[in-house]
Amino acid sequence: MIKDYFLENIEKSLKHAISEGKVGQLSEYKDGTLVVERPKNADFGDYAVNVSSLARFARISPVQIANAIVENVEQDDNEYSVIGGFINFKAGKKLLTNLIEEIFKKNKNFGKPENVECEKILLEYISANPTGPFHIGHGRWAAMGSALANLLKFYGHDVYQEFYINDAGSQIQKLGNSLAIRIRQQLGENIDFPTDEAERKNYYPGDYLIPVAKKFIEDNIELLTRVHNDVSQIDVQLLSDFAKEEMESLQMALLENFRVHFDNFYSELTLHKSGKVDECVNKLKASGKIYEKDGAVWFKSSDYGDDQDRVIKKADGSNTYLTADIAYHIDKLERGFDRLINIWGADHHGYVARVKASIEALGYDPSKLEILLGQLVNLVINGEEVRMGKRKNMVTLDDLIEEVGVDATRFWMQMRSIDTTLDFDIELAKTNSDENPVFYVQYAHARACSILRNVISEKLNTETGEKQPAPLSQDEFEKLITNFHADMLLPTVDTARKLILKLEEYKSVIKTSAQTRQVYTICRYVQELASEFHSFYNANRVINDDKDLMKARLALVWSVKTVLRNALEDILGVTAPERM
């Protein structure tokens, strides 16, 4: 990267200056002390380093230090200048043109870092109950999780995506009971869910079970006639399983449509059946961090930083949700992953300490578990925030996607830091204008494609009706793409500085984004690149009579198209259309 190149040169020169005694009392330099930043004012240069932090030890002014460094530095065709304690750097033509050549050479792999230590990562996200359709909050985890998986893979890790199905416990029972009511309604019985708040909580009164009830009736005519349509005679387990499977297949179909691809769906039920949960309880007991109180079995998680102890076996002998979750995480570790990354909603943050505590108690390294807590999503309709009620007035992810499309939904769900509450403005996400960042970026891509199309197409003169030959033959164009070398960019390198530097930035964006697990920086980047490109386009005519200049600019257009496509399709999971 250009900024690394700059920093290396500065550090090398600084060390040399130190050895010659030119930097006051500074006797050694520790790598990493100096940091490359962006100058506030672009006139100063492309990158800058502030040496003020060294002044304290050197006991000479920052300006003197900066000058001592610049005197020695290997300049090549780059420019170094000193203003105050800053050393500014302006990249020369070699660095800039080489960068474009690099994009041509690496193409889809442009920006992929080298020498990354590959970690085997298990990324768990969404992990919803199979008791209903996804709501828009799940959409955020779905979009972020899948994009993060793409990013980490691209970065060089080995990523395994897993969805934990909470298909055990009382809510499945509730689902069966709710389906029973829907079936009875379908069979003509005058019955409804209880109106009492407390009792109603034992059901899922959403409309979504109505079609499931219809399907159940169609599929089970024999059974129903055998019991004379008396639903109460049907085993609830049968109803539960039926509803569960329906919900699961609905969820999976949505995920497919939403471009989210899991490697595995891990069922909580199988965890119980395999005996792994009991095994886990026994192991905890053996660890000695267990005691009994009020008839229940408690895990002393407070010994590991949790604010209180937790029940792992209830007084009635059944396990808690936590117990299964502990077993699940231990199972993940035993499957040999170097790192577990979970995306959880912020409403589960109280859970972090207890799961980490259990991992530690069972002798594993809790730092292997990384939990990304995501703030929740608010829906904005007609400028008004719609709070997401638990079960009433639920806007499903399906509805949202149908309303605004997969691309816009994915982009909007990813464009904010995981730490901020996301306001999802439906009207805005639907608009096809500059108010909508997705469109803005896709438009830049389509525009680039359009130029690349036009340059090899015959043009019709609308006044004379004559056909004009294509500015570039197919052959010439293909040669340009396959044989591009740095020098060919020279005719436009000066006018395209900003654009080229923005393309270069992709490498560092990928790096920091992957390291901090924050995908939204890529959404921002892609908007900035689009903006730089639009600006370049307006200032410089690509297709023109000077063939060398045209080829140079075409190379840039191709580079922008490539980077936009890579970021959108390979990382963000948003289509990069060639026409709109």
Next chain:
RNA sequence: GUGCCUGUAGCUCAGUCGGAUAGAGCGUUUCCCUCCGAAGGAAAAGGUCGUGCGUUCGAAUCGCAUCAGGCACACCA
């Protein structure tokens, strides 16, 4: 009451490890299509970085306090 997240332009948000004059988009105002996609571009206006104290040569950034909003504090999952 305790813990976590947030507070920056009218709105939605960036701001990297503490550094140069505080950064975008939308909205507002002005300008730019005989010509590659104007779904675009150029420019202007717009700020007590919630508030106070502290650390520092230097604070939106670090610490403490405080105010405001969100989330969570189960033998539910």
